[in-house]
Amino acid sequence: MTTTELPRTVTEAPADTATHVVIGQRVAKIExxxxxxxxxxxxxxxxxxxxLWGKMLPSPHAHAMIISIDVSAARALPGVFAVITGADLPxxxxxxxxxxxxxxEFDTPSRGKQILAWKKVVxxxxxxxxxxxxxxxxxxxxxxxxxxxxxxxxxxxxxxxxMRPDAPLVQNAVYTETFSGKATTPSNLAKLTELSRxxxxxxxxxxDVTVSGTFRTAMVHQGYIExxxxxxxxxxxxRFTIWTSTQGQFGVRGGLSGFLKIPPRRIRVTxxxxxxxxxxxxxxxxxxxxxxLAYSAGRPVKMQLTRSEVLRATRPAPxxxxxxxxxxxxxxxxxxxxxxxxxxxxxxxxxxxxxxINCGFGPxxxxxxxxxxxxxxxxxxxxxxxxxxxxxQGAFAVESALDMLASKLGMSxxxxxxxxxxxxxxxNPSDVxxxxxxxxxxxxxxxxxxxxxxxxxxxxxxxxxxxRGVACGLWGGGVGTSMxxxxxxxxxxxxxxxxxxxLAGTRTTMAQxxxxxxxxxxxxxxxxxxxxxxxxxxxxxxxxxxxxxxGTAVYRASIDARTKLKxxxxxxxxxxxxxxxxxxxxxxxxxxxxVRLTIGQVARSAAGSGDGPVVGxxxxxxxxxxxxxxTQLVEVEVDPETGAVQVVNVIAAQDVGRAINPTACEGQIxxxxxxxxxxxxxxxxxxxxxxxxxxxxxxxxxxPTALDAPNIECVLVEVPAIDGPYxxxxxxxxxxxxxxxxxxxxxxxxxxxxxxxLPLSGEPVILAINDTKSGVDRSQMVTFNLGPISTGSTGASxxxxxxxxxxxxxxxxxxxxxxxxxxxE
Amino acid sequence: xxxxxxxxxxxxxxxxxxxxPYRTLLDLLRDNLSLTGTxxxxxxxxxxxxxxxxxxRPVNSCLVLxxxxxxxxxxxxxxLAEDNRLHPIQTAFIEEGGLQCGICxxxxxxxxxxxxxxxxxxxxxxxxxxxxxxxxRCTGYDKIVRAIEVASKTMQADAAIASH
Numbered sequence: 004m005t006t007t008e009l010p011r012t013v014t015e016a017p018a019d020t021a022t023h024v025v026i027g028q029r030v031a032k033i034e035x036x037x038x039x040x041x042x043x044x045x046x047x048x049x050x051x052x053x054x055l056w057g058k059m060l061p062s063p064h065a066h067a068m069i070i071s072i073d074v075s076a077a078r079a080l081p082g083v084f085a086v087i088t089g090a091d092l093p094x095x096x097x098x099x100x101x102x103x104x105x106x107x108e109f110d111t112p113s114r115g116k117q118i119l120a121w122k123k124v125v126x127x128x129x130x131x132x133x134x135x136x137x138x139x140x141x142x143x144x145x146x147x148x149x150x151x152x153x154x155x156x157x158x159x160x161x162x163x164x165x166m167r168p169d170a171p172l173v174q175n176a177v178y179t180e181t182f183s184g185k186a187t188t189p190s191n192l193a194k195l196t197e198l199s200r201x202x203x204x205x206x207x208x209x210x211d212v213t214v215s216g217t218f219r220t221a222m223v224h225q226g227y228i229e230x231x232x233x234x235x236x237x238x239x240x241x242r243f244t245i246w247t248s249t250q251g252q253f254g255v256r257g258g259l260s261g262f263l264k265i266p267p268r269r270i271r272v273t274x275x276x277x278x279x280x281x282x283x284x285x286x287x288x289x290x291x292x293x294x295x296l297a298y299s300a301g302r303p304v305k306m307q308l309t310r311s312e313v314l315r316a317t318r319p320a321p322x323x324x325x326x327x328x329x330x331x332x333x334x335x336x337x338x339x340x341x342x343x344x345x346x347x348x349x350x351x352x353x354x355x356x357x358x359x360i361n362c363g364f365g366p367x368x369x370x371x372x373x374x375x376x377x378x379x380x381x382x383x384x385x386x387x388x389x390x391x392x393x394x395x396q397g398a399f400a401v402e403s404a405l406d407m408l409a410s411k412l413g414m415s416x417x418x419x420x421x422x423x424x425x426x427x428x429x430x431n432p433s434d435v436x437x438x439x440x441x442x443x444x445x446x447x448x449x450x451x452x453x454x455x456x457x458x459x460x461x462x463x464x465x466x467x468x469x470x471r472g473v474a475c476g477l478w479g480g481g482v483g484t485s486m487x488x489x490x491x492x493x494x495x496x497x498x499x500x501x502x503x504x505x506l507a508g509t510r511t512t513m514a515q516x517x518x519x520x521x522x523x524x525x526x527x528x529x530x531x532x533x534x535x536x537x538x539x540x541x542x543x544x545x546x547x548x549x550x551x552x553x554g555t556a557v558y559r560a561s562i563d564a565r566t567k568l569k570x571x572x573x574x575x576x577x578x579x580x581x582x583x584x585x586x587x588x589x590x591x592x593x594x595x596x597x598v599r600l601t602i603g604q605v606a607r608s609a610a611g612s613g614d615g616p617v618v619g620x621x622x623x624x625x626x627x628x629x630x631x632x633x634t635q636l637v638e639v640e641v642d643p644e645t646g647a648v649q650v651v652n653v654i655a656a657q658d659v660g661r662a663i664n665p666t667a668c669e670g671q672i673x674x675x676x677x678x679x680x681x682x683x684x685x686x687x688x689x690x691x692x693x694x695x696x697x698x699x700x701x702x703x704x705x706x707p708t709a710l711d712a713p714n715i716e717c718v719l720v721e722v723p724a725i726d727g728p729y730x731x732x733x734x735x736x737x738x739x740x741x742x743x744x745x746x747x748x749x750x751x752x753x754x755x756x757x758x759x760x761l762p763l764s765g766e767p768v769i770l771a772i773n774d775t776k777s778g779v780d781r782s783q784m785v786t787f788n789l790g791p792i793s794t795g796s797t798g799a800s801x802x803x804x805x806x807x808x809x810x811x812x813x814x815x816x817x818x819x820x821x822x823x824x825x826x827x828e
Numbered sequence: 829x830x831x832x833x834x835x836x837x838x839x840x841x842x843x844x845x846x847x848x849p850y851r852t853l854l855d856l857l858r859d860n861l862s863l864t865g866t867x868x869x870x871x872x873x874x875x876x877x878x879x880x881x882x883x884x885r886p887v888n889s890c891l892v893l894x895x896x897x898x899x900x901x902x903x904x905x906x907x908l909a910e911d912n913r914l915h916p917i918q919t920a921f922i923e924e925g926g927l928q929c930g931i932c933x934x935x936x937x938x939x940x941x942x943x944x945x946x947x948x949x950x951x952x953x954x955x956x957x958x959x960x961x962x963x964x965r966c967t968g969y970d971k972i973v974r975a976i977e978v979a980s981k982t983m984q985a986d987a988a989i990a991s992h
Contacts, residue, residue, distance in 0.1 A: 035922035038930030039914065041865015041905040045931060048864035140848070226965045228869045228877055229931040278867070278931025279965050310870035507966075508928055666925040666971070673968030674928065701874035701963065709956040709969040 025518045025525050026729060029666040033511045033530060034276075043276045046232030046248030047307045054234070055084055055135040057289075057296045057306035058142040060149055061316065062124035062131050065160070065382040065694025066171065067153040069123055069131065076148040077134060082141040084300035086149070087292075088132045089121030095295055100264035112174035114318075114351040114385040115262065118291045123156070125173055125350035126384050127695045128315030135296040135304045158694040162347035162379040163324060165191040173350055173380040180352075193352035194378040198360060198432050201371030206339025210330030214407040218400040219760040220743070221687030222322040222347065225389045226678070226706050229278020230313045233289040235296070236303040243294055245272045250285040250504050251543020256535045258287045259294060273534040274504045281678075282388030283318055285545045311699035318387025319688065321346045321354050325363075325400035335414050335422045339371040340364060344397065348378045351385035356393070357433060362740055363397025365431045366442060366475050366632065367405075367423040374432055382694045388545065390675060391478050391736035395682055395743050399761065402474035402744030406751065416473045416748065417450045420634075431479075441658030441722025442477070442632035448656035448718045449473060449634045455654075459752075460638070463651065467640040470753025474637075476740025480629045480733045481546020485553040486539035486622040489517055489560040491568065493610065495588060495603030497521055499530040499557055502538030507735050508667045509549040513557045515663055516728060520561035522587045523602065539622070547733025550663065551629055551724070556621040558728040564619025571609040571617065572600055629724035631732040633657040635676065637745040638713075641753040646768030648750055650680050650711070653742075656718035660732030669717040672738040676715050679742020681707045684764040836897040838863070839907030845894075853892040854878045857904060865905040865934045869963070876962035879935035880904050886942040888961075905934035908941065916986065917941055917979040926975030928966035936962045940976045948984055952977070 037043040074086045087095065093106040109116055120129050132149050136142035157171040164170055170191055179186040180194040207213060233247040243263075249255050252274040260267040277284060289306045297304040308317070324345040330338045342364070348354030356376020364374065409416040424446060425431070427439050449455055454471070462469040488500040499517050503509075514528040521528075532538065541553070565585065572590035573580040582593050589599045610616045638652040655672050662668045685705040689697045698704045723730020743761055751757050756771030774780070834845045836853075838861060845860045857863045857880070866889060869877035873888040880889045881903040889902075908915040917940050920926065927933045936959060943950055943958035950958065955976045956969070964972060 029925075031922045032925070032927065034930075035927065036914070036918075038927055038933050039905070039918040039921050039937060040909055041863070041934050043930055044864065045867070047868065048858075140850075227929075227931075228875055228963060228965055229867065229929070230869070277929060279929045281965070307868075310872065310875075506929075670925050670928055670967055670971055673970045674966045675968075677968035678965065700872055701870050702872070706963055706965065707969075708960045708963065709973065710960045712956075712969040715968055715970050 023519060025515045026661070026663050027665070028515070029664060030511060030515060030525050032508060033514050045229055045278050046246070046275045048275070049234055049246055050305065051234065051236060051303040054303045054305050055137055055300055056139045056142045057133060057135045057293055057304045058139065058146055059130040059292065059312070060132040060146045060151070061128040061312070062120060063127070064124055064153050064155050065127040065158045066156040066173070067124050068156060069120060070152040070154050072132060073150040074132060076150070077145040080136070080141065080145050080148060082137040083134055083145045084302060085135040085296050086132060086145065087119070087295055087299060089117070089119035092119065092121070092295070095299060096263055099298055102264055112177050112351055114353065115258065115287065124153070126382050128312070128384070130292070130316065133292045133296055135300040135302070158382045158692070159191070160381050160383055160690050160694045162345050162377070162381055165379050165381045166377065173382055177352055177380060191380040192377060193348060193380055194356065196356040196360070196376035199373040201339070203339045203341050203371045203373045206371035207328065207330040207341065210338050211333040212408065212411050213328060213330045214404055214411060215328040216400070216404050216407060216759055218325045218327065218403055220323050220396045220399055220682070221761055222319050222383065223389070223682050223686045223688070224314055224319045224704065225279070225281035225283040226681070227279030227281060227283065230308040230310060231284065231288045231317065232305070232307040233293040234303060234305045235290070235293040237298045237301070241269055243270045243297070245270065245290060245294065246275055247272065247290055248275050248277050248284060250277065250280045250506055250545055252504065252535050252538070253502055253540055254285065254543040255287055255290050259290060262291050263294065271534050271536050274532065277504060277506060280506050281390045282392060282545055285543050286318055286387055288317055310701060314699040314704055315696050316384055318385060320389035321348050321386040321393065323347070323359065323393070323396040325396065327400045327404045329404050329408055331408055331412070333412060335412055335419045337367060337369050337423045340369045341373050342400070343375045343377070345377045345379060346393065347381050347383060347386070349383045349385040350380060352378065352380065354378055354386040358391070359393030359397030360432050361479065362391060362394030362477060363401035365477050366420070366425055368425055368429055372432065383690065390678065390739045394476060394478060394736070394740040395679060398474060398476045398740045399744045399747065402741065403747055403759065406472065406748045407757065417446055417455065420475055421446050421450070437630060438627060438725050439722065440630055440632060441720050442475070444720045444722055445632055445634040445656040445658055446475070448720055449636050449654060452636065452654050452718070454638065454652065455636055462640050464640050464642070464649070466644070467642050468753040469638065469640050470749045470751065471636060471638045472745045472748025472750070472752050473634065474741035474744035474748055475632065475634045476737055477630055477632045478547055478733070478736040478740065480551065480631060481548030482552050482626045482628065483542035483546065483548045484624045485541050485556040486620070487513070487553065487556040487560045488539060489557070489564045489619040491564055491602065491606045491617040491619070493603055493607040495523060495601050495606070496527040496529070497523065497564070499528065499560070500538060501530070501532055501541060501553060501557070502535065503532065503541040503549055503553050504544040505532060506544045506549070507671055509553065512550055512663045512667060513553060516554055516557045517561045520558060521565060521602070522585070547631070547736045550731050551727045551733050552623055552626060554728050554731055555623045555626060559621025559623070560619040561621070562619070563621055564617055567617045567619060568602060568605050571613050572605045574613050575600060575605060575608055627726040629660060629727060629732040631658050631660070631734065631737045633737045633741055635741040635745045637742070637749045639746060639749040639753055641750055641768060643754055643772060646765040648684055648746070648764045648768060650713045650746060652713050653715045654718065655715060655738060656720055657734070657737055658720045658722050658732060659734050660724045661721055661729040662719045663729065663731060665719060668719055668734050671734045672717045673715040675735070675738025676742050677707050677712045679739045680711065680746060682739070683743035683746035683761055685762050687762045832895065834894050834898050836899070837901045839903060847894045849893070849895050851894045852890050853880070853894060853897045853902065854889040856894050856897065857889065857902070863904050863906050867931055867934060869931070876935045876939065877932055879938045879962060881938055881942060884942070884945070886939045903938070905937055908937060915941070916982040917944065917976070920975040920979035920982065924975035924978055925971040926967065932962055932964040936964065936972060940979065943976070944980055944983060949980055950976070
């Protein structure tokens, strides 16, 4: 059975675009007025009477034992209401939960449990203590009064160094996880992932042409402009009330419930308007500490991270060292690939190899392969999700290698990719088959685009060199659990109620779906996202799942509302429901179209004397995945004297399945592309040998400004997904995946310098140009030997590494599964 | 440290505010006046989310000490709409998709307003330069630039009508 024959979940949604009234329209953002007038409330924009300010004390060491912490002077400072350290956590949680919280639980290598360092610090800037005081200034002064005695330990901040047997151990209780079990001695190698098929050695040796390269990317930050902020309050009825900037209010509720050991009903979480998340705010940061401070102080506590705290101590994207070898026939057909992806996941396990492998190699048919992924611990902040987690890194390596292969074969880079592009039914590196996808269409869109089809333009800057480069990317597409209610008003309006956070403009798209299915004007639809007490349960927002999954829920809820309205109309008409017709907000009996009732009239009557007010409900937990693909063409100009690189044009072709709101789709694509440009050119954490971050500020952590961003033309390809409403696919994550590689490929085209390490602007370009001129090839395959990893049953030494993360953390459902999805009958 | 009084006109209204001298104009706006439209993104003048107009000039309010605001005129995003009608720049941002999460939007709008007051028909390069101190992470700037272009045309058309 091919995948297109699998039953669709939403079979009535018409794919015929000619019949749509609201779907496909560039309607204005539904919450636009609040945002342009300053009325929208973000994480730091609320306050409560008697509110205190919370602050955290960061560790000045990247790796050190904590010998002692003396908080007495801080506690005694007038205006200070609470001071807590890691050692206090078990007692406080025991009091809150009325249980005996075992201290060992808070001393596990879990970023979710160790919200404050206890016996040792493992990265620079790790919070060691927290205070709550009447003003920010008093809180900061209290921090200076806390005396911490450290005993520094050797620091390791390079993942390859961290894998050597003599490397200092970052955590004492992390044992390498492999497919065949867990190791028995602790190690900095948290996880080893091995994916393989066929005989790759044979395939490589049978190849006419091979290329090898070592590619590196730096640790980068999601760069949301709104720092995390939280306001927590405890009341005498035992309930916690949390206001926070998060990608998932139910995720925070579930996470706090696990951390505090109390049932979720004792916690109410409201998600503020979110000022950017990009995956990072799918994990809790401030909420646990803020909650504990509020409890200890007996007053509401507000916390807001400073920008340097955001950069030093939240969850950046891992840097990677990637060794790739490709083998192909001389006609460009790939025969085999070998790769080792080494991820620096920071000081705690988690961060995932598989996403990078599946994004990097996923677009191509590779008959024989061996891909190894190493998640390695170092004394750097624990990494997290950043928009298609690990995809841009993986794509940078593979797409650069493909470019090198095209060059060696004398083949067009687009033609090489078309030759090996996956189609429906082909399998990805995790052996999961692709359903209907629109990859080739994006490649063809670029191939036929005038910028590619015509000769290269001349440089606009005198003395600069112009180049163009192509790269591809994909994202598997998340699903998750979504639910929506649609409340019908007595004026014929509809209010959608959902507990999913609007991260990327999905409020507006959901309203469009409801308007379309209820057949009422878009202006009559509103949408609210209330707290965890009032909203139906939803997984956090991420993985490009909302338009697809929540869209299905809203679709179903709208159909349900319409069905209920029709039933009530039939009561008012006194006829069977199947004799009632409906169109554009009006009901009538088929045999007598002259008598009409509007939705509003039906709703009013039903509320008064019929079967009651109408609320439609819709929920979804499972849909078939809808992978999305993209091909990007980037044009750059390079100054060969300084290595400066300016991106002057981007054409981004992406399969969006069905563009419900083309403006919103384009906005997502353009935003992802510019993040990719920053990743390629100027962004990267700089650490010194002591493991201290040297650029924890936005001046030196250099994100693109309006002067760095080019015009970005979006080509929206529409190959409908086989499940979900209208054939829609998630849009948000794919756009960032190809961009860094496309930029590097364009730079090579401009100046013949192959830069294999990001960020690349400036000196790396000069060095690459010089290498080319002098015939030096720095991109060599480095083989390394880990030595045997002992696995087997671990008995008592197996520690619970489960962190009280969000109920379904973004990474869980946006990363590809390690096993093939079960096939439906 | 003893508090002081700062007299400042905000969005056309005179305010008399009590503050420590080391606080910033951003603190005065957000905490004393509860005008939370202006945002803190970095506290060091690198992101522009706190941009307001000080005597008509765009400034990073996180870098203006409270005493420096004495006797001056401040315009924030809350002061752009008049009589419950949006300013053309606000309308253009909504219609052109010039905002997504919206956190940079207040600062962006203030920089755009300052630009259009001094240059009624700016080129794309002039627009990009004027907003180069306002970081945006969601939009990639493309639709922000379009929105400012559209607003400049609308405002020129309005001015032409008004002058007849």
